[in-house]
Amino acid sequence: MKQKLVLIGNGMAGVRALEELFKHNTSDEKGSDQYDITVIGAEPHPNYNRIMLSPVLAGEQTINDIILNSLEWYEENNITLVTGDAAAEISRVKKSVITESGKEFPYDRLLIATGSNPFIIPIPGADKEGVLGFRDIYDVDTMVQAARDYKKAVVIGGGLLGLEAANGLMKQGMDVTVVHLLDSLMERQLDKPASALLKASLEQRGMKFLMEASTAEIAGDKRVSSVKFTDGSELEADLVVMAVGIRPNFELAKKAGIHCERGIVVSDTMQTFDPVIYSVGECVQHRNQCYGLVAPLFEQAKVAANHLAHVGSTRYIGSMTSTKLKVTGIDLFSAGEFNEEEGDEVLQIQDVASGMYKKLVLKDNVIKGAVMFGDTMDGTWYFSLMRDAANIADFRKTILFGQHDLGDAGHGDASAVMSLPDAAEICGCNGVSKGDIVQAISKNGLFTLDEVRAHTKASSSCGSCTGLVESILASTVGEGYDATPSKKAVCACTDHGHDDVINAIKDHELKTMPAVREFLEWKTPDGCASCRPALNYYLMARWPEEYQDDAQSRFINERAHGNIQKDGTYSVVPRMFGGLVKPNELRAIADVCDKFDVPEMKVTGGQRIDMFGIKKEDLPAMWKDLSDAGFVSGHAYGKAMRTVKTCAGDTWCRFGTQNSTGLGVKLEELTWGSYMQHKFKLAVSGCPRNCAEATIKDFGVVCVDSGYELHIGGNGGIKVRVTDLLCKVETEEEVLEYCAAFTQKYREEAHYLERTAPWVERVGLTSIKEVILNNEEERKALAERFKISQKIAQVDPWKARAEGEASHEFTQLKIAG
Amino acid sequence: MSNWTEVVALEDIPRLGSRVIATDTMNIAVFRTASDEVFAMRDECPHKKGPLSQGIVHGNTVTCPLHNWKIDLASGEALGPDEGCTNVFPTKVENGMVYISLAVAAAA
Numbered sequence: 001m002k003q004k005l006v007l008i009g010n011g012m013a014g015v016r017a018l019e020e021l022f023k024h025n026t027s028d029e030k031g032s033d034q035y036d037i038t039v040i041g042a043e044p045h046p047n048y049n050r051i052m053l054s055p056v057l058a059g060e061q062t063i064n065d066i067i068l069n070s071l072e073w074y075e076e077n078n079i080t081l082v083t084g085d086a087a088a089e090i091s092r093v094k095k096s097v098i099t100e101s102g103k104e105f106p107y108d109r110l111l112i113a114t115g116s117n118p119f120i121i122p123i124p125g126a127d128k129e130g131v132l133g134f135r136d137i138y139d140v141d142t143m144v145q146a147a148r149d150y151k152k153a154v155v156i157g158g159g160l161l162g163l164e165a166a167n168g169l170m171k172q173g174m175d176v177t178v179v180h181l182l183d184s185l186m187e188r189q190l191d192k193p194a195s196a197l198l199k200a201s202l203e204q205r206g207m208k209f210l211m212e213a214s215t216a217e218i219a220g221d222k223r224v225s226s227v228k229f230t231d232g233s234e235l236e237a238d239l240v241v242m243a244v245g246i247r248p249n250f251e252l253a254k255k256a257g258i259h260c261e262r263g264i265v266v267s268d269t270m271q272t273f274d275p276v277i278y279s280v281g282e283c284v285q286h287r288n289q290c291y292g293l294v295a296p297l298f299e300q301a302k303v304a305a306n307h308l309a310h311v312g313s314t315r316y317i318g319s320m321t322s323t324k325l326k327v328t329g330i331d332l333f334s335a336g337e338f339n340e341e342e343g344d345e346v347l348q349i350q351d352v353a354s355g356m357y358k359k360l361v362l363k364d365n366v367i368k369g370a371v372m373f374g375d376t377m378d379g380t381w382y383f384s385l386m387r388d389a390a391n392i393a394d395f396r397k398t399i400l401f402g403q404h405d406l407g408d409a410g411h412g413d414a415s416a417v418m419s420l421p422d423a424a425e426i427c428g429c430n431g432v433s434k435g436d437i438v439q440a441i442s443k444n445g446l447f448t449l450d451e452v453r454a455h456t457k458a459s460s461s462c463g464s465c466t467g468l469v470e471s472i473l474a475s476t477v478g479e480g481y482d483a484t485p486s487k488k489a490v491c492a493c494t495d496h497g498h499d500d501v502i503n504a505i506k507d508h509e510l511k512t513m514p515a516v517r518e519f520l521e522w523k524t525p526d527g528c529a530s531c532r533p534a535l536n537y538y539l540m541a542r543w544p545e546e547y548q549d550d551a552q553s554r555f556i557n558e559r560a561h562g563n564i565q566k567d568g569t570y571s572v573v574p575r576m577f578g579g580l581v582k583p584n585e586l587r588a589i590a591d592v593c594d595k596f597d598v599p600e601m602k603v604t605g606g607q608r609i610d611m612f613g614i615k616k617e618d619l620p621a622m623w624k625d626l627s628d629a630g631f632v633s634g635h636a637y638g639k640a641m642r643t644v645k646t647c648a649g650d651t652w653c654r655f656g657t658q659n660s661t662g663l664g665v666k667l668e669e670l671t672w673g674s675y676m677q678h679k680f681k682l683a684v685s686g687c688p689r690n691c692a693e694a695t696i697k698d699f700g701v702v703c704v705d706s707g708y709e710l711h712i713g714g715n716g717g718i719k720v721r722v723t724d725l726l727c728k729v730e731t732e733e734e735v736l737e738y739c740a741a742f743t744q745k746y747r748e749e750a751h752y753l754e755r756t757a758p759w760v761e762r763v764g765l766t767s768i769k770e771v772i773l774n775n776e777e778e779r780k781a782l783a784e785r786f787k788i789s790q791k792i793a794q795v796d797p798w799k800a801r802a803e804g805e806a807s808h809e810f811t812q813l814k815i816a817g
Numbered sequence: 818m819s820n821w822t823e824v825v826a827l828e829d830i831p832r833l834g835s836r837v838i839a840t841d842t843m844n845i846a847v848f849r850t851a852s853d854e855v856f857a858m859r860d861e862c863p864h865k866k867g868p869l870s871q872g873i874v875h876g877n878t879v880t881c882p883l884h885n886w887k888i889d890l891a892s893g894e895a896l897g898p899d900e901g902c903t904n905v906f907p908t909k910v911e912n913g914m915v916y917i918s919l920a921v922a923a924a925a
């Protein structure tokens with residue numbers, strides 16, 4: 001027998017919780033395999049996208065466009081749906097819900113998601129015909145009808161909702177005045193300058209404003225005819241929309257004796273004081289916060305579903321939110337604390353002529369808040385910097401000009417996305433077009449980047465198209481899309497982020513994967529393909545001498561010590577230190593290729609030779625021959641130190657200033673075999689002509705007459721980033737020491753799969769310089785730790801496997817049949 | 818009906834790992850989970866035929882090494898929004914030996 005789950009409130013948060021619940025099914029069953037579900041909704045509609053009521057009012061979309069779950073959806077998922085009949089009473093003794101029409105539904109678990117009500121100012125006349133809030137389809141229908149019959153509208157409240165209502169009514173042909181109590185619009189999202197720009201821009205479109213006006217009375221016979229103010233003035237009106245705020249709707253819960261304050265009080269598991277009763281959405285008060293935007297509510301829904309499904313491991317810990325206004329043609333973005341306090345710093349630019357304004361509030365070089373008007377393209381970027389508490393010291397000077405200015409090749413112009421044809425390819429890795437993404441978003445009602453990734457695979461591989469996908473998301477679900485991310489967890493197996501894991505391993509001396517998973521309360525017994533390689537790496541990097549590497553937690557390339565190819569064969573790239581090579585070595589490679597029928601050879605971009613198309617079973621024998629000729633693995637397959645590229649240098653080149661080739665060999669001898677969070681490349685150029693391309697490497701050396709310039713954090717590849725100059729040193733010994741120290745600092749601190757370029761941008765060049773340049777003791781300690789870990793790492797994996805290690809990996813079993 | 822063929826000792830399959838069995842017609846991957854359950858399926862991802870045997874095993878799932886599809890070991894079906902299915906074969910473990918039945922393969 002299944003348990004009974006009743007949901008009160010057929011709205012965005014509640015229904016999302018059901019969808020999340022279905023994801024926990026362990027069988028193929030449609031709907032929930034644990035519960036018989038009943039949904040009780042006061043509105044006579046299936047669940048729709050409330051956010052999009054604004055575009056509907058503005059005539060840009062229809063009600064049909066915004067239905068999220070059709071009646072068939074409820075049927076297919078075996079949900080008993082009651083519409084147009086509000087829940088009137090919850091009997092906790094009988095464990096049942098009674099509706100207004102007298103129907104009774106028993107429950108084992110109850111989920112309350114009654115949303116909120118528009119606040120109607122309690123003034124005389126507020127109950128007259130033609131006075132309403134802006135909350136549901138009924139309100140929109142009423143407004144559209146009024147626009148046909150009447151002319152003059154007054155919107156009380158100059159906040160987000162009020163302005164969207166006013167804009168819609170204006171589009172419906174009404175003469176609209178917005179009445180606002182304060183002297184600036186959207187004061188909770190905008191500072192004064194941005195607010196003034198917004199007002200000017202709306203005025204230009206024909207909207208009228210009455211600022212600092214306090215409403216005293218709604219006058220009229222049966223229907224409203226005017227609005228009167230406390231200063232005695234009066235404004236004609238046939239329609240009054242009150243948009244002065246929302247109040248969590250918890251009457252029903254309160255009547256049932258459930259503890260409520262400003263909303264229904266819930267714990268981190270979304271349970272009310274009665275543990276079989278859960279609550280999510282705008283009706284909820286969590287850690288003293290009530291939310292009025294969908295993104296946090298969806299996070300709540302996910303947590304509630306997790307507990308309803310008896311998986312019982314996640315917690316909701318609150319959200320950070322950002323705001324956009326859905327008035328077509330007006331670009332506005334706001335997040336965080338955008339009004340500076342003492343001790344904060346402000347960066348801002350304003351271009352009056354083009355109506356552009358940007359402001360960032362900083363504290364200790366970390367973004368606390370942002371307001372933008374006119375050009376909001378970088379809103380999501382600032383928001384993600386803010387969420388990551390990234391140190392922006394190093395690009396402070398240009399941050400206001402946007403991410404483009406950092407030489408971001410990947411993102412392209414976000415506003416240009418809208419004008420792309422449907423066939424335009426957005427995600428090159430997975431071949432996903434703009435049309436595919438738009439369709440997936442509208443068909444499946446997607447709201448977040450993660451959901452788009454799951455459904456289309458777009459941006460789920462290299463990630464360079466993430467910015468584009470986010471813009472498409474924003475333009476498709478309306479700008480109501482919230483970039484509000486959940487805290488960046490390592491993967492779905494945990495709520496903890498990478499830093500939490502790194503710190504826990506260090507601070508609590510956790511030395512095995514099960515210990516980490518237990519300590520951090522992992523939700524899955526043995527992790528997944530994302531977290532296992534990360535944990536394995538973090539443990540290996542922290543405890544090089546004690547931790548036993550776990551082959552089954554490595555991606556196949558690192559387990560088979562070759563690059564897996566699309567046909568399941570492997571490639572073999574032997575190391576050529578500094579790109580130098582001898583005739584007998586070339587001969588050995590040629591012999592190996594003949595012996596094993598290698599179908600193709602190629603000189604790589606990393607100054608060595610690649611042999612393609614090797615059968616897995618042949619690898620150990622081939623490695624044996626290479627090993628006998630003196631080669632070790634080139635780790636061309638690993639999240640590991642790859643190559644040291646060098647140029648001719650002063651041995652031959654007429655411009656050379658130092659022995660770049662020799663230094664390259666020494667650097668490669670120092671660093672080979674080391675595993676990292678991501679690939680790691682080095683180069684040494686003999687002079688500033690830089691033939692070895694040292695300034696796009698993770699660690700690059702440019703030789704000059706007086707010594708060596710050390711460069712860090714460069715990246716070719718997907719998103720080209722030129723290195724930052726770390727410092728100049730005078731001797732080769734110093735180069736080696738600084739290289740070891742920098743490498744180790746990266747190895748100990750970066751997140752798994754975070755290459756040096758994004759890492760340097762996240763933590764800031766200054767913080768790296770502070771240690772490597774200004775703290776000699778720590779620099780030497782880092783270099784020392786690197787050397788200790790290298791003692792264990794510099795064992796050639798090829799030789800070991802040629803001698804029989806992990807032979808099960810390379811031998812096939814055979815049976816007939 | 819099922820005729821069992823002995824293939825390998827359980828301990829010769831790494832936990833959370835796999836072995837590949839070559840047959841006359843195809844390669845079969847045999848997986849061993851953390852709790853020593855054993856599953857077998859055709860070593861071809863429903864997406865683009867990636868060798869599933871080379872993927873990372875977690876829970877009763879394997880993640881394909883080529884493009885990260887997640888395949889349910891018991892049913893051979895792709896999980897989540899991805900759709901597709903690969904053939905699975907019955908297995909049993911007796912006295913530390915793994916047996917597989919190819920009877921179903923003939924039917925498929």
Ligand code: SRM
Binds near residue numbers: 606634714719
């Ligand atoms: C073999 C080689 C191409 C060649 O024939 O020249 C190559 C081949 C591959 N590269 Fe590369 N890259 C090769 C030089 C480069 C270079 C040039 C260089 O190093 O000077 C770059 C740009 C420089 C850089 O990394 O900053 C490069 C940037 C990438 C990237 C993008 C990295 C990034 O941070 O944006 C990837 C994808 C990744 O790592 O996620 C990649 C990934 C790959 C993979 C491993 C794809 C994969 O995961 O299967 C390719 C493996 C082919 C195979 O099956 O063997 N390869 N790759 C080069 C091997 C160099 C070596 O000797 O080890």
Ligand SMILES: Cc1cc2nc3c(=O)[nH]c(=O)nc-3n(C[C@H](O)[C@H](O)[C@H](O)COP(=O)(O)OP(=O)(O)OC[C@H]3O[C@@H](n4cnc5c(N)ncnc54)[C@H](O)[C@@H]3O)c2cc1C
Binds near residue numbers: 040
């Ligand atoms: C015009 C407008 C524009 C918005 N724009 C944005 C935006 O751009 N971005 C953003 O993030 N958010 C926006 N929001 C807010 C967003 O729509 C809400 O945060 C979200 O809908 C709240 O979800 P919920 O499930 O808590 O409540 P709702 O979606 O309101 O669902 C609650 C449901 O419960 C029903 N109900 C109440 N009492 C009972 C009862 N006793 N019995 C049965 N049913 C009951 C209600 O009728 C309602 O259908 C906007 C809201 C509006 C109105």
Ligand code: SF4
Binds near residue numbers: 647654656
């Ligand atoms: S960088 Fe130019 S000058 Fe310097 S060694 Fe290379 S080729 Fe010669």
Ligand code: FES
Binds near residue numbers: 863866882884885
């Ligand atoms: S072949 Fe398996 S995911 Fe593409």
